[in-house]
Amino acid sequence: MSNILLIDKTPSSYRIKEIAHKLNIGIYEASNYMQALNKANSLIETLDLVIIDVLLEKDNGFELIETLKKEHPFLPIIILTSLNTKKSFVRGIKLGVSDYILKPFDDETLINRLKKNMSHKNHIKTPERKIDFNSYLETELLKSSKGNYPLSIGLFTFYNNISGLEENLEEYYKAQNIIYKKFEKLFFETDFFTPYGSKYFLVVLPFCKFENVKIVKQKIIEYGSSLLKELGMNSYAISTSFVTTPNDGTKKNHLIDKLTNQLNSNTTNKTNN
Structure with a gap:
């Protein structure tokens, strides 16, 4: 058990x-x-x-x-x-x-x-890769530093784009499960991709250069916008944030702060416009 x-x-x-x-x-x-x-x-x-x-x-x-x-x-x-x-x-x-x-x-x-x-016990099915994100990210940052290759970390969310309209958490939860399964197919086996919280997604991309992040962002926004329309969530939008080593730093806490601050700024500005 x-x-x-x-x-x-x-x-x-x-x-x-x-x-x-x-x-x-x-x-x-x-x-x-x-x-x-x-x-x-x-x-x-x-x-x-x-x-x-x-x-x-x-x-x-x-x-x-x-x-x-x-x-x-x-x-x-x-x-x-x-x-x-x-x-x-x-x-x-x-x-x-x-x-x-x-x-x-x-x-x-x-x-x-x-x-x-959870572990695979008594028919509790989990993904094939059971990873502690904190330890995983520390390890990947160390590997990228020693191997002298870039590492990009992304955080993206879908949010209500109409100012003043109350958020519906139940709608978020149901949509997130669908979006996760669809988005999972966009990334390679060497990438790390997981939902986080009620409406966020984390992605870690080894060997993804700073100049390639713009392409990844565009792919996420285009694919995400299409999915939201399919789900009938016409008042929602996708916002992304990425940091890349060594351009944006190499320390985990600094990178996460920059990542979340950037995303929060993006969603706030878009909602207010």
Whole structure:
């Protein structure tokens, strides 16, 4: 049986436990920093995933994630929270969490994310490549530096292009699953491509030069715009952001900051125009 450590004392925890039960997944629970750390350490041999709401009552959820990642770098962690800020999203990427899901969430979305991030046990199907993004990116940056070749990192999103129109998270979730499957075919086996959060996608392209990024961006925008029309999401648009080593730097945190700031600026400007 696959097992999850759940660190969430909000009403959402009951839905998570119901979903886990239907998938034949065991649930262990913790309510604070020390309890969560002790359980993770004692259960690590049988633990497949951690789900955490970073809005803990007394403790800092991000500090807990940082500690867990230091001690168990390949243990997948999903943030499931109502904290919807750019700062928290970026911090999640830097800490190497596998996913960032916003509350309220729909059951299908959580089921898909569980399947994506857990080991293949008891019919829980995951992608062939189970990769911790944080460790993967550190390794790829080191390889590109030693091999003296460029590495491009991209972040793109689909967003409501009409100013003042309320966002529909359920619509985002459903569209993201479809868009991910379609976009996956655009990239090579050597590339890394994954959905992140409710409406973002991360891509890492080894050997992609700075001058080639413009071509990749154009392909993403054209293909993405076509998909949005097919899905009837006519008020939505695609926005992209890319950084390339060594032109934009070589340090992971600096690159991620530049990437997210650039994307946030792009979407804000386009929405306001």
